[in-house]
Amino acid sequence: MKDNAEIQKDVQDAIKWEPLLRAAEIGVTVKDGVVTLTGTVDSYPKKMEAEDAAKRVEGVKAVVEKIEVKFNNGWAKKDDNEIATEVVNALKWHWQIPVDKIKAKVEKGWVTLSGELEWNYQKEAATNAIKNLLGVTGVGNNISIKSETQDRVEKMDIESALRRNWSIDDRNITVTALGIRLLSPVQLIPGTKRTKPHG
Numbered sequence: 392m393k394d395n396a397e398i399q400k401d402v403q404d405a406i407k408w409e410p411l412l413r414a415a416e417i418g419v420t421v422k423d424g425v426v427t428l429t430g431t432v433d434s435y436p437k438k439m440e441a442e443d444a445a446k447r448v449e450g451v452k453a454v455v456e457k458i459e460v461k462f463n464n465g466w467a468k469k470d471d472n473e474i475a476t477e478v479v480n481a482l483k484w485h486w487q488i489p490v491d492k493i494k495a496k497v498e499k500g501w502v503t504l505s506g507e508l509e510w511n512y513q514k515e516a517a518t519n520a521i522k523n524l525l526g527v528t529g530v531g532n533n534i535s536i537k538s539e540t541q542d543r544v545e546k547m548d549i550e551s552a553l554r555r556n557w558s559i560d561d562r563n564i565t566v567t568a569l570g571i572r573l574l575s576p577v578q579l580i581p582g583t584k585r586t587k588p589h590g
Contacts, residue, residue, distance in 0.1 A: 469526030
């Protein structure tokens, strides 16, 4: 098991290998496997790259991220209205994200996404679409996943499995999907044994 000094050195080395980062930008402290990252970077992707590099190091149990994003003076500082407009456009033009399913809130450059999507890849695509926009200091993704097809697929799969099973009389069985729970009273053919369902 690595001690704190070994973990600290490994995290510092991992950060040095990241193409966007300069090791001098990020401070690393470790206590009982908990890594604290400090410093100032000039973009949100750099902040995320440092965090991801630390998470990949063996022995790291948790990462406390205290990296601040401050944009270079040479870059035009964007206000929240400009950032919000760019976020809306980026989401609108991304082919993996359904139109008008996501709301964005921008506060001091921090973008918070909310809404409801059918697939997790769409949620990840929303974050990826905006995280590199100039002026974005962070992204909070509060989008929930509610799959409309999952219940139907599970219901059809269970009904099909019941029809295939010789020991179950499926004529009097109705399968009902309620969220992620399936309600299904089962009647066995007389003379067969009932087994405990898995799950």
